[in-house]
Amino acid sequence: MFKKVLAGAALAIIAVLAVPAAAQAYSITPPPNTSAGAGETFSATFTGFSSGEDVSIALTGESASSATLAAVVTAVETKTIVKAADAAGDVTVTVTLPSNASGSYTLTATGLTSGAIGQSTITAVSSSAAGGSGSGATGGLPNTGAMDPTLGIWAGGGLLALGAAFVIVLTIVRRQKATN
Template structure:
């Protein structure tokens, strides 16, 4: 029985240390080397830049963009747009993402170094259109937003909690005293 238990523990420890090495097999590019700029609205163009050192110098970098609708990477348009570009001498590169006119939700741009296997990702979240862009003004009821919270003073809340704790302590002390008197 002891041998089986030790074998199970040894396998569990082995599995625990084997899984993280598989997850770090590819080189991941730090988030501070990825910059998203431009107009993240439906129909807008966003530039995703990867700073120097993100990829090897002169390396081929494969870009993929996924999201709802059809995005355009530089000149390629598809449901999942892909494009291959060459990084400059410092390992930096960028790609233009043209969002569709009916874009909603989040788009993910993934850049993968062909030889270094470095992977960088950027998320582009499309903001909701405001009233000015639809041409229709929002109707105003003249009322403020509904109050969904409880506006009690914090002193009252802490005081009530203190009284509750004192009551519990009193019950515990009275129980202990009663038991001691019964046993005496």
């Protein structure tokens, strides 16, 4: 009985540690958060996809339907295109904000094979304040680690430890009842 419990616990530990590692196999590096003026054109490069992987790139935000992604114009509030990553796993997209751009826009790249995701925020500023791409210091939000899987790993480890303690207590109680 104890060998079965020990084998089950070992499998549970392997599952908890292996699944997040497999999910993080691709580490996508998004372009830095940027500020751009209304109607301004700039390039954004996402790195870390597998070579030749098809990547869906979407721009969302106010008036995104009149924005341009690599010369593609559609009539929806979310602009989406699909591009193949180059041999190094990089995907570069040219973005032109709409002439009436305001607020924040989110540029998201999603690997269609790997499922890996990278995001960048573009803040629309007045044309006089734009001055090109920045590092997000002019209104972009800082990265707070919300995509970090550490909390999930700790929670899973805690639940695993709690389950192991429960199994051990159950085993001790059964043995005591059997001896009485």
